[in-house]
């Protein structure tokens with residue numbers, strides 16, 4: 078009898094989480110830069126307004142912070158039984174859908190999965206949070222700590238939502254004891270990942286007919302010398318001792334130049350991606366890289382900094398990290414990809430990247446999350462927030 082009851086309670090939690098994820102998937106929120114005809118450009122703002130309404134209906138104190146024109150972070154606060162804070166960053170934008178083979182926004186629940194764009198990255202985590210807030214409201218429970226849920230914009234492209242959230246917290250002198258950055262990690266506590274510096278470099282030459290190359294200045298040749306210098310710098314980086322996050326990498330990723338087979342090229346553009354480890358400061362890495370490029374290119378260059386983000390690293394053996402590992406049954410790891418976690422060193426004492434479902438299902442032609450993963454992460458949140466493990470809806474009637 079007791080076993081049957083607990084299975085029923087578990088199924089109710091699974092369905093409640095799945096329904097919330099499905100609702101979220103049905104509101105397109107493709108990041109505006111990738112919004113094609115299937116998605117429309119205003120979805121991120123629309124989902125933000127809906128989340129603000131849900132937070133309000135679920136008893137949250139709601140705050141809205143404009144981040145970029147027409148794009149706002151939404152914050153919900155639920156007061157706990159202590160003055161301490163727990164925080165979550167959950168981004169509300171998704172990548173584009175134009176290449177999807179599956180219907181992107183039907184949010185169908187099938188084969189113990191929820192399907193659609195954002196299902197795993199990262200509406201899964203927001204769906205769990207909404208389901209648990211709903212349970213808290215239905216049962217009149219208060220969490221052990223103040224909960225601050227930040228539904229942030231612009232994670233996938235510009236990365237402006239997270240630093241805005243961090244400044245919003247700092248302005249209110251909120252420092253979270255612990256913070257989860259929600260991303261699909263299969264419920265693995267991820268305690269570190271590299272940062273990134275990205276540069277767009279324009280090499281300026283002078284056009285001439287290739288029968289008289291001495292009249293021109295060849296931007297492609299100059300860029301080639303620069304690429305070799307960058308590659309030598311990458312080789313040097315590999316000789317440094319590895320940090321817990323591994324080695325720094327420097328990779329020239331894109332090169333464009335030239336207009337015709339008989340023309341000395343007057344311009345060449347180069348994109349450079351530099352992965353940053355935790356012993357480095359991204360801004361210093363950027364400054365040094367610009368200087369290295371200037372010193373090693375025989376022609377003038379113009380550099381645009383597209384990204385300049387620190388690594389995230391927190392020791393994997395802290396008490397909280399061990400607790401998360403116990404709850405999930407998976408040891409803490411570091412990850413190869415980047416997240417919003419870099420933004421919060423001053424407003425969260427401890428950070429972890431963690432959420433249901435696999436990154437392998439993110440950004441693809443189909444996207445889904447396993448409902449069993451939703452339930453697993455929901456139990457981790459329940460323990461973290463200090464709320465009841467299970468609520469039997471039948472008991473309330």
Ligand SMILES: [Zn+2]
Nearest residue numbers: 168198199260
């Ligand atoms: Zn994500």
